[in-house]
Amino acid sequence: MKNTKISSDRPVTLVGGGDLGRDDLEDALRRAPLLVAADGGVAHALEAGHVPSAVIGDLDSLRESDRTQLPQDRIFRISEQETTDFDKALRHVSAPIVLAVGFLGGRLDHQLAALNVLVRYPVRPCILIGPGEIVFHLPSSLTIDLVDGDIVSLFPMGRVTGRSEGLAWPIDGLTLDPTERIGTSNRALGQVRISTDGPGLLAILPRAALDAVMRAIESSRTSPPGQRLGR
Template identity: 45%
Template sequence: MVVFDGPMAIVGGGVVDPALLVELVERGVALVAADGGGNTIGDAGLVPVAIIGDLDSLTDRADWERRTRVIHIPEQITTDFQKALYSTSAPVTLALGMTGKRLDHTLAALSAVLQFAPKRKLLLVDEVDVALAVVGPITFTAGLGERVSIHPLLPVDFLRSTGLLYPMDGLRLEPGGLIGTSNEGTGGVVQVVPADETPWLLILGKERLWDLVGP
């Protein structure tokens, strides 16, 4: 188990902004590569703290083993993202390069988020959005007209909300049914209160990343 006292970012082989990787390091976020994510981090001129996975996508493994910690996990039951999650611990975990490039990888990433959301604070980051896996109620601020999407990973009942154009009071959201895409903030404090601790996603614009990461 690789344990971090501060935030960490798991980087996959999807589309990742190199400038964001540099910013993460400058802000003290530890970079961990999920297999081929090591290539992505290397292309940005950086070295991950560790590379974890079955290593079928990592270029020049021997060179990486001279430069950082490489953890080979050959089992094929889980994805490299899941391997990186169950092999690490951190108060906040960002995941980059896990969505957008391949649909099957995106769906697998959402499945991993559902699995690990009750155990750790987890955010998916892509070119446009940041999605925070939420368990229980949440309070945050949103500007007037700011996009606030509430996405159910499983059927989830909401007791109430404040600060949203379309209130969540008494609603059940579920895949294949009612979902909360493109709600809007009314300007100020937003509170969303579900009935239980079923995980769901709060999706905001990427510019809100550091607000969701927290102090």
């Protein structure tokens, strides 16, 4: 995209300034070695011994002591105040997938804002990693190899319809809506396939499913367009 600051053909780890579990950053970096920080998230990176390839945000949380440890050409200031630093960073990173840590946990308003960003940029595949769960925006069609009994919560951020296979309670024929029907606490029967008729549906899965979700998202990006479930 025109304003992209970081472009990679490999997965990217994005670290924010929120709560960070002891192993969150290293778990993400093992899967996505290129590190980008959203503003104050650079403190987490430096404290763990990593110098990010880029720092993106309005920089109001960037400490001077941290700034001096960074090459100046890696600092990208986005001055507008209408969006969050997660928004600024995600829209300026182009990668097959972004693993985002330091955005779940802590303040509830920050978490809700992060979920809003996932829906606003469906063309930027991103998985939010939390203490026990992961959250991501579902593409138009996705097949995930899950474990029988895994909790699969589907939360609509707008009105959306779709179809499913491999869920204890299929979503076929349902209209999901944040003000009416939502899809929390469903259960996988094994492999799950979900197809949606438009954007706006978030999936919340166990953190142990991270690798399976990454494989599924990569596969969905290389599948022939227009592939749908069922009828």
